[in-house]
Amino acid sequence: MTGNEAVAFALKQIDPDVIAAYPITPQTDIVQYFSSFVADGAVKTEFVTVESEHSAMSATVGAAAAGARAMTATAANGLALMWEILYIAASNRLPIVMPVVNRALSGPINIHCDHSDTMGARDSGWIQLYSENAQEAYDNMFQALRIAEHPDVLLPVMVCLDGFIISHALENLVVNEDELVKNFIGAYKPQYPLLDVDNPVTVGPIDMYDFYFEHKRQQSEAMKNAQEVILAVAREYEQKTGRSYGLxxxxxxxxxxxxxxxxxxxxxxxxxxxxxxxxxxxxxxxxxxxxxxxxxxxxxxxxxxxxxxxxxxxxxxxxxxxxxxxxxxxxxxxxxxxxxxxxxxxxxxxxxxxxxxxxxxxxxxxxxxxxxxxxxxxxxxxxxxxx
Amino acid sequence: MARLKDLIHKPEILSPGHRMCPGCGAPIAVRQVLMALDDPVVVCCATGCLEVSTTIYPYTAWRSPFIHNAFENAAATISGVEAAYLSLKKQGKVDKEIKFVAFGGDGGTYDIGLQSLSGAMERGHNMVYVCYDNGAYMNTGIQRSSATPRGADTTTSPAGKVIPGKPAARKDLTAIMAAHNIPYVAQASPSHWNDLVEKAKKAFAVEGPAFLNILAPCPRGWRYDAKDTIEMSRLAVDTCQWPLYEIEDGVLRITYQPKEKKPLTDYLKPQGRFKHLFAKGNEQLLEELQAEVDKRWEELKQRAACQEAK
Missing domain, CATH: 3.40.50.920 (Rossmann fold)
Known part of the structure; x- marks a missing residue:
C-alpha cells in the first residue's frame, strides 16, 4: 500500500461517524479512497464534502461537539486555511484525529514534502505524531484516536506523514484484523454532546480575562497528561500487535x-x-x-x-x-x-x-x-x- | 396562521437576562423564529452581537444546546452537527427528531460567511440559516458591510465632505440564496411577526436547507430611539426597501403588499445614519435611492406575477 492507502484503510477500520474533508495534493488519495468506501456502503460514516478546508475543520468541530467521532485530513495550504479553527478545536477539547500529509507551505507554491505546514501549527494545542513510513502512519492512526479520547487528555491529534515520500510510495505493511481495531479503539462515549437535547450545553462561549487564562492552563495540563497516555496507549498497542512505539x-x-x-x-x-x-x-x-x-x-x-x-x-x-x-x-x-x-x-x-x-x-x-x-x-x- | 395567544405560551429558548442592547432587533427576530418550533433544536451562532451578548462565560442565555465556532463558519459548523445527527440516528444512538438552526449577522453572512453558507446550502443539509440583517458590522462598532444600504453613514463609509456615505448599493443576498435552488428562501421583518413565524415554520418543515433573511434594526448603528425598533422595521417594509416575500420550491410569492407604498424618505428620515442625505446638494442622491427601491420592487412584483400567470 501507499501511505495514503494505509491511512485511508485505517479510517475505514475506524469507521468514524463523520468525516468532513476537502481534496489537496498530496492528501487527495485519502479523501478519494474514503469516498469509495462510502459509495460502496463499507462504512457508516456521514461524509461531508465541504467547499474548503476552513469548512472541513469547522464541520468537524460541529460534528465532534455534537457527539460524533469526527475526522478530517489535509496538507499544507489546506492546514493553513484551517488555522483559526485548529485553535478552536483544541480549546473546545474535541478529540478530533487528522492525518496531515506534510507538504511545503506556499509561497512559492510547491507540492512536495517539508514540515513547514505542521510546524506552523505547533502552538495550536494539537498533539502531533510524526510517522517514518506507511506502517507507522497506519499504526499512529489508531493510537491517535485513543490518545485524543482519553479523559485525561481530550485534545485533537495530527498524524503527520511525509508528502509523496510516504504518501505515494508503495510499501509492504502489516495491517490489523478489523476485530482487533474495533476492540482497541472501543465505543466512543462523548462527555457533553450537543445532541443530548435534554441536557443542553453551550459550546464555545465568550471567555473574558476572568476565565480564559484558567481554560488555557487546563489545556497545558491536558498536554502534560498526554505524554503518559501516549506511552500507555503504545504499550497496549504493542501487546496487541507486537509493534512498539514510544515518544x-x-x-x-x-x-x-x-x-x-x-x-x-x-x-x-x-x-x-x-x-x-x-x-x-x-x-x-x-x-x-x-x-x-x-x-x-x-x-x-x-x-x-x-x-x-x-x-x-x-x-x-x-x-x-x-x-x-x-x-x-x-x-x-x-x-x-x-x-x-x-x-x-x-x-x-x-x-x-x-x-x-x-x-x-x-x-x-x-x-x-x-x-x-x-x-x-x-x-x-x-x-x-x-x- | 400563528396566533399570539398560542405563541406566548411557547417556552422561550433564548432566555431573558442576556446582554443585547435595549431595542435591539436581533433577539426579537431570534425569538420569533424559535417560536415556530415544536421539536428540540440545536442552535449555532456566528461570532457577532448575538453570540457575545448571550454566552458570557460562565453564563448562557440559551436553553437549547448551543455552539459558537467562529465568525465565518456558522453554516459549516451546523452542517457538521447535522451530519453527526444523521450518522448517530442511522446507528440508533439518537432517536429524537431534532432541528438545526444557525444565526449570523449580515457581516457573518453576506460577507465573510458567504462561502461557508453557499457550500452548506449546495450540499443540502437539513438546516435553517437565519441572517439577522442590521446592515453593518455593529459588534465591532458600525462598519459598512455588503448589506449596508447605499448612502448610509458608517464608521468605514463616513459621510464626508466629498463622499456622502456608502457609495455601493446593497447586495441582494436573498436572491443569491434563491439561486441555490433550495426548498425555501424568505425575507421577513419582526414588525410582521405573524408572517415571520409562518415563514420560520415552513423553513423548519421542509426537507433540506432553508434560508431566512430577517431585518433587525439596530438603534445604535441606525441612530434612532430604542423604542422605535418595530416602527423602523415596519417602515422598511411599507416603503418596499425591505419587501416581504418567499420562494417556495422555486415559486416566488410576495407575502405582504403595503396598502400604500410610502416614500423612501419616511424610512430614511428618522435614522441618523441617513441624516446627511437631507442636506442641501444631496437631492439627486435621494432620488436615485428612491428609483433603486422602485426598480427592485417592480422587478419583484413582475417575477411574482409571472409565476402566478403560469
Missing part, C-alpha cells in the same frame, strides 16, 4: 558520542548512514522523534545527555535566524539539564529537495568535527542548497 526511537545510541535527531521519513535514510559510519568505527547513533507535541523534553534530554555533539535536522525554516523549530526545542530541552552535547542545526529538504545517505553521512562528519573541536563554529547550516 522517540533510539537507534544505536548506547555508546554513541555523536548523533543525529530527525523526524519522519528522513529517519529511515539516517539509519542507513549510521550503519555505514558504524562499519567505519565511528560511535554514532540516531534519535527519531515521534511526538513533537507534547515535547518530551525531560526524557529526550536524558537520552541525549551523554553525547559529545548532536545534529538536529529540521525540515522547516523558522526565519528566526537561529535555526528551525526542532533545533530550538531540542536545544532548549538540553539547556539547564546539566552538561549535554554541543548542538548544531541542519535545515534540509525544503520543498521536497531530496536527501540521501551521502548527505546525512556528511552531517555526521561535520558533527564529529564539532565534537573533536569542542565548540560549534556554525550553528545553523542549510543542506544541499545552492548558495
Amino acid at each position: 522517540f526511537e533510539e537507534y544505536r545510541m548506547d555508546d554513541a558520542e555523536v548523533a543525529v535527531l530527525v523526524m519522519s521519513s528522513a529517519a529511515g535514510t539516517a539509519k542507513a548512514a549510521v550503519d555505514e559510519l558504524r562499519e567505519q568505527g565511528h560511535k554514532v547513533g540516531l534519535v527519531k522523534l515521534r511526538v513533537f507535541r507534547p515535547f518530551p523534553h525531560e526524557k529526550l534530554a536524558g537520552a541525549l545527555q551523554h553525547l559529545k555533539a548532536l545534529a538536529v535536522m529540521d525540515r522547516a525554516e523558522s526565519f528566526s535566524t537561529m535555526g528551525g523549530p526542532l533545533f530550538n526545542e531540542v536545544r532548549s530541552a538540553l539547556y539547564g539539564a546539566g552538561g549535554g552535547p554541543l548542538v548544531r542545526d541542519f535545515i534540509f529538504g525544503l520543498g521536497g529537495r531530496d536527501i540521501g545517505v551521502a548527505e546525512i553521512v556528511e552531517i555526521f562528519k561535520k558533527t564529529l568535527e564539532t565534537a573533536a573541536a569542542g565548540k560549534v563554529d556554525e550553528m545553523v547550516c542549510y543542506l544541499g542548497v545552492r548558495e
Whole structure:
C-alpha cells in the first residue's frame, strides 16, 4: 500500500461517524479512497464534502461537539486555511484525529514534502505524531484516536506523514484484523454532546480575562497528561500487535558520542548512514522523534545527555535566524539539564529537495568535527542548497 | 396562521437576562423564529452581537444546546452537527427528531460567511440559516458591510465632505440564496411577526436547507430611539426597501403588499445614519435611492406575477 492507502484503510477500520474533508495534493488519495468506501456502503460514516478546508475543520468541530467521532485530513495550504479553527478545536477539547500529509507551505507554491505546514501549527494545542513510513502512519492512526479520547487528555491529534515520500510510495505493511481495531479503539462515549437535547450545553462561549487564562492552563495540563497516555496507549498497542512505539526511537545510541535527531521519513535514510559510519568505527547513533507535541523534553534530554555533539535536522525554516523549530526545542530541552552535547542545526529538504545517505553521512562528519573541536563554529547550516 | 395567544405560551429558548442592547432587533427576530418550533433544536451562532451578548462565560442565555465556532463558519459548523445527527440516528444512538438552526449577522453572512453558507446550502443539509440583517458590522462598532444600504453613514463609509456615505448599493443576498435552488428562501421583518413565524415554520418543515433573511434594526448603528425598533422595521417594509416575500420550491410569492407604498424618505428620515442625505446638494442622491427601491420592487412584483400567470 501507499501511505495514503494505509491511512485511508485505517479510517475505514475506524469507521468514524463523520468525516468532513476537502481534496489537496498530496492528501487527495485519502479523501478519494474514503469516498469509495462510502459509495460502496463499507462504512457508516456521514461524509461531508465541504467547499474548503476552513469548512472541513469547522464541520468537524460541529460534528465532534455534537457527539460524533469526527475526522478530517489535509496538507499544507489546506492546514493553513484551517488555522483559526485548529485553535478552536483544541480549546473546545474535541478529540478530533487528522492525518496531515506534510507538504511545503506556499509561497512559492510547491507540492512536495517539508514540515513547514505542521510546524506552523505547533502552538495550536494539537498533539502531533510524526510517522517514518506507511506502517507507522497506519499504526499512529489508531493510537491517535485513543490518545485524543482519553479523559485525561481530550485534545485533537495530527498524524503527520511525509508528502509523496510516504504518501505515494508503495510499501509492504502489516495491517490489523478489523476485530482487533474495533476492540482497541472501543465505543466512543462523548462527555457533553450537543445532541443530548435534554441536557443542553453551550459550546464555545465568550471567555473574558476572568476565565480564559484558567481554560488555557487546563489545556497545558491536558498536554502534560498526554505524554503518559501516549506511552500507555503504545504499550497496549504493542501487546496487541507486537509493534512498539514510544515518544522517540533510539537507534544505536548506547555508546554513541555523536548523533543525529530527525523526524519522519528522513529517519529511515539516517539509519542507513549510521550503519555505514558504524562499519567505519565511528560511535554514532540516531534519535527519531515521534511526538513533537507534547515535547518530551525531560526524557529526550536524558537520552541525549551523554553525547559529545548532536545534529538536529529540521525540515522547516523558522526565519528566526537561529535555526528551525526542532533545533530550538531540542536545544532548549538540553539547556539547564546539566552538561549535554554541543548542538548544531541542519535545515534540509525544503520543498521536497531530496536527501540521501551521502548527505546525512556528511552531517555526521561535520558533527564529529564539532565534537573533536569542542565548540560549534556554525550553528545553523542549510543542506544541499545552492548558495 | 400563528396566533399570539398560542405563541406566548411557547417556552422561550433564548432566555431573558442576556446582554443585547435595549431595542435591539436581533433577539426579537431570534425569538420569533424559535417560536415556530415544536421539536428540540440545536442552535449555532456566528461570532457577532448575538453570540457575545448571550454566552458570557460562565453564563448562557440559551436553553437549547448551543455552539459558537467562529465568525465565518456558522453554516459549516451546523452542517457538521447535522451530519453527526444523521450518522448517530442511522446507528440508533439518537432517536429524537431534532432541528438545526444557525444565526449570523449580515457581516457573518453576506460577507465573510458567504462561502461557508453557499457550500452548506449546495450540499443540502437539513438546516435553517437565519441572517439577522442590521446592515453593518455593529459588534465591532458600525462598519459598512455588503448589506449596508447605499448612502448610509458608517464608521468605514463616513459621510464626508466629498463622499456622502456608502457609495455601493446593497447586495441582494436573498436572491443569491434563491439561486441555490433550495426548498425555501424568505425575507421577513419582526414588525410582521405573524408572517415571520409562518415563514420560520415552513423553513423548519421542509426537507433540506432553508434560508431566512430577517431585518433587525439596530438603534445604535441606525441612530434612532430604542423604542422605535418595530416602527423602523415596519417602515422598511411599507416603503418596499425591505419587501416581504418567499420562494417556495422555486415559486416566488410576495407575502405582504403595503396598502400604500410610502416614500423612501419616511424610512430614511428618522435614522441618523441617513441624516446627511437631507442636506442641501444631496437631492439627486435621494432620488436615485428612491428609483433603486422602485426598480427592485417592480422587478419583484413582475417575477411574482409571472409565476402566478403560469
